[in-house]
Amino acid sequence: MLSVKKPRLKLLAALLLASSAVCTAHAAASDRVFDVVAPFEIVGLDPSVSGFIFQRMQITETLLEADAKGQPLPALAEKWQVSDDGKTWKLSIRQGVKFHDGSDLSAAVAAHALNVARNKPGILRNANIDSVSAQGRDVVITLKQPFAPLPALLAHSSTSILAASAYDANDNVLKVIGTGPYQTTLVEPPQRLAAERFEGYWGTKPSIEKTTYLGAGRGETRTGHGHSGARTGCLPGRCAVANGPRRS
Numbered sequence: 353m354l355s356v357k358k359p360r361l362k363l364l365a366a367l368l369l370a371s372s373a374v375c376t377a378h379a380a381a382s383d384r385v386f387d388v389v390a391p392f393e394i395v396g397l398d399p400s401v402s403g404f405i406f407q408r409m410q411i412t413e414t415l416l417e418a419d420a421k422g423q424p425l426p427a428l429a430e431k432w433q434v435s436d437d438g439k440t441w442k443l444s445i446r447q448g449v450k451f452h453d454g455s456d457l458s459a460a461v462a463a464h465a466l467n468v469a470r471n472k473p474g475i476l477r478n479a480n481i482d483s484v485s486a487q488g489r490d491v492v493i494t495l496k497q498p499f500a501p502l503p504a505l506l507a508h509s510s511t512s513i514l515a516a517s518a519y520d521a522n523d524n525v526l527k528v529i530g531t532g533p534y535q536t537t538l539v540e541p542p543q544r545l546a547a548e549r550f551e552g553y554w555g556t557k558p559s560i561e562k563t564t565y566l567g568a569g570r571g572e573t574r575t576g577h578g579h580s581g582a583r584t585g586c587l588p589g590r591c592a593v594a595n596g597p598r599r600s
Contacts, residue, residue: 385562393542393567397525400472402541403509409565410558411547412512412530415443415462415491416503424503428457428513428531429491438498443491443506449554451515452535459486465513466491468523474510533558543567 388409395401399412406412415429424432429443449457463486470476470484479502482494493502505511515529528536533553538546545565549558 384560385564386560387564387566389566389568391567391569393569394539394545394565396541397528397539398472399512399514399525400469400474400510403512405545405565405567406528406530407509407512407532409545409547409563410532410534411528411536412509412514413532414507414509414511414513415466416507418504418507422504424507427507428462429506432503438500439495441493441495441502442487443493445489445491446554447489449531450552451517451531452529452550452552453515453517454552455515455517457513457531459489459491461516462486462513463491464516464519466493466511468519469511471523475505475508476511479505534563 392405394405413428415427417425417427419425428446428449430446432441432443434441445457445459445462463484466484470481479499480496482496485492512530518525518527518529520526528539533550534547535550536547543566548562
C-alpha cells in the first residue's frame with residue numbers, strides 16, 4: 353500500500369487575500385474585528401450549499417487540504433494510504449481535535465459527515481463510492497472502481513466535517529459546528545455570519561479575535577463599502593471587500 357504524508361498547510365489569519373501589508377496589519381490587531389463582504393449568499397447551513405463560505409471563513413475544515421499546485425496535504429486526516437487496486441482508501445484521523453461544541457473528532461464522526469455529504473448533490477458523487485466506514489482511528493472509503501482524484505474531493509468545502517450534534521435525526525444540518533479556528537456566534541442566511549476565535553483549536557490560533565461576513569450580491573453595495581474606507585481583497589475568482597480591522 354502506498355503511504356502519503358506531508359506537512360500540513362497552515363491556515364491564514366486573514367481569510368481573504370488582501371495585500372501582504374494589509375494582511376500583516378490585520379493579523380497584529382488581536383483585539384479587532386475583521387469584516388468581510390463578498391458576492392456569495394449563505395444559501396443554508398449545509399456544507400453542500402454554503403460550505404465554500406464556512407471553509408473560507410475558517411469555521412469548518414476537511415479531511416485533506418490542497419497546496420497551490422493542487423497536491424493533497426494533511427488536515428483533519430494526518431495521513432492516508434490507498435490499496436494496490438485503487439479501490440480502498442484509509443485516512444487516519446488526527447487525534448486531539450475538538451469540535452466547537454467540545455466533542456472529540458473521531459473516525460466515526462468523520463465517516464458520518466462524509467456519508468451525509470455523499471447522499472446529497474455534490475462532488476463526492478463523482479467518486480462512485482461504495483461505502484464509507486470507521487475502523488478504529490481510520491476512515492475507510494471503498495470505491496466501486498479506482499478514482500485517483502479522490503483526495504481532491506476530500507479537500508472540497510462540500511465535504512467539510514461537522515460534529516454529530518450539528519445534525520438532526522434526518523441528517524439535516526441544524527448548526528454549523530466545525531473544527532476550525534473560528535466558531536460561529538451568529539448565522540443569518542442569506543447574508544450575515546459572525547464568528548469568534550475558538551480557543552480550543554488544535555492548530556495555530558489566529559491573532560484576530562472576531563470576524564464577520566456579509567453576502568452582498570449587488571455590486572454597488574460592495575462599491576459602497578470600498579468608498580467608505582474599506583480595504584479590498586479577493587476570494588478565489590471573485591473580489592470582496594474587507595473592512596477593518598475595527599474595534600469590537
